[in-house]
Amino acid sequence: MKTYRSFYKPLAIGAPTPFAEPPVALERMIHFVPPHIEKMRAKIPQMISQVDVILGNLEDAIPADEKLNAREGFIQMANENDFGSTKLWTRINSLESPWVLDDITEIVTRCGNKLDVIMLPKVNGPWDIHYLDQLLAQLEAKAGVTKPIQIHAILETAEGVNNVEAIATASPRMHGMSLGPADLAASRGMKTTRVGGGHPDYQVLADADGDAPRTRYQQDLWHYTVAKMVDACLAAGIKPFYGPFGDFSDPAACEAQFRNSFLMGCLGTWTLHPSQIGIAKSVFSPEPEEVKFALRILEAMPDGTGAVMLDGKMQDDATWKQAKVICDLADLVIS
Numbered sequence: 001m002k003t004y005r006s007f008y009k010p011l012a013i014g015a016p017t018p019f020a021e022p023p024v025a026l027e028r029m030i031h032f033v034p035p036h037i038e039k040m041r042a043k044i045p046q047m048i049s050q051v052d053v054i055l056g057n058l059e060d061a062i063p064a065d066e067k068l069n070a071r072e073g074f075i076q077m078a079n080e081n082d083f084g085s086t087k088l089w090t091r092i093n094s095l096e097s098p099w100v101l102d103d104i105t106e107i108v109t110r111c112g113n114k115l116d117v118i119m120l121p122k123v124n125g126p127w128d129i130h131y132l133d134q135l136l137a138q139l140e141a142k143a144g145v146t147k148p149i150q151i152h153a154i155l156e157t158a159e160g161v162n163n164v165e166a167i168a169t170a171s172p173r174m175h176g177m178s179l180g181p182a183d184l185a186a187s188r189g190m191k192t193t194r195v196g197g198g199h200p201d202y203q204v205l206a207d208a209d210g211d212a213p214r215t216r217y218q219q220d221l222w223h224y225t226v227a228k229m230v231d232a233c234l235a236a237g238i239k240p241f242y243g244p245f246g247d248f249s250d251p252a253a254c255e256a257q258f259r260n261s262f263l264m265g266c267l268g269t270w271t272l273h274p275s276q277i278g279i280a281k282s283v284f285s286p287e288p289e290e291v292k293f294a295l296r297i298l299e300a301m302p303d304g305t306g307a308v309m310l311d312g313k314m315q316d317d318a319t320w321k322q323a324k325v326i327c328d329l330a331d332l333v334i335s
């Protein structure tokens, strides 16, 4: 039977070429909570069983005069709740803001043992990760934090996209990366006011066919960046995620955007509204029919080598690996 290659271990004789490590925990949705609002903090105990990750947001969408309340609210919600197997993350303010140093210091020293991941916005290059990495090491030692806090970067500046590979490998603390389409659009000078998703004017026109009206095909604005991010993450052994989808009135478009990123290799997405939790759960869990077919591939090639035909479709070592990715994810979903 074939085994996975660890990024840190030599290949076993006869092992396949490297491919994606199976995820160890589901992170299908990173659910954003505004911690300065008491009513929202009160909902945390019910939310814990519904989501894979709860994130206390301190950055954009929190008004400047509520920043300190959001930080205090986050520390309170971290210390007051038992999160069980649900992960606890926070998105701190960006490194260019006046709040970030106290965000990091207060959070690590007062609730560092409860925290799994810090999401760092507006990462421009590996130097941003190095700064946070060193600060975390010092604060963890000071506060006696026993489990290293991981770092998740938001890819949301043109400079960050340019440096994506160096960011992905900047520290052993790197957990993964999310696309930040709203800030990235602004940073690139894109002509949109949307938070993620498509744009009706970003399209190609089918060839003219006499006088018949020409068909217009809307294109995915984020395809290039998601593909670049997925490659950088998988090459570095870290995890890629889609980011926010801001139009809560359009669940179908939200689902389509999430699904594109799932098919492209992302493991999860952000959910900014409770209505998006179910969408993320279903999109980032493999379809039962897909799993059944993947299982047939694994069964048809027990040692993962050779070539067989299934329903007229050729299967070989490469599709065995594809099938293994789907079956590993299905295992996690049902376990």
Ligand code: GLV
Pocket: 060, 121, 154, 156, 179, 180, 181, 182, 183, 184, 195, 196, 243, 244
């Ligand atoms: C998220 O932070 C974004 O800018 O899209």
Ligand code: MG
Pocket: 060, 121, 154, 156, 180, 182, 183
């Ligand atoms: Mg942003």
